[in-house]
Amino acid sequence: MAEEVKYKCMRCGNEYSAPYSKEPKERTCPRCKSNSVRQLKK
Numbered sequence: 001m002a003e004e005v006k007y008k009c010m011r012c013g014n015e016y017s018a019p020y021s022k023e024p025k026e027r028t029c030p031r032c033k034s035n036s037v038r039q040l041k042k
């Protein structure tokens with residue numbers, strides 16, 4: 001089972017959760033495509 005991690009975009013303030021992946025390549029905001037995404041909680 002994939003663990004869900006919360007992310008917040010520092011650009012548009014969009015908060016979303018995505019399944020945790022070992023590779024941090026999916027750290028892109030689905031809304032504005034910014035890569036200024038911060039991980040909130042594990």
Ligand SMILES: [Zn+2]
Nearest residue numbers: 009012029032
């Ligand atoms: Zn954004």
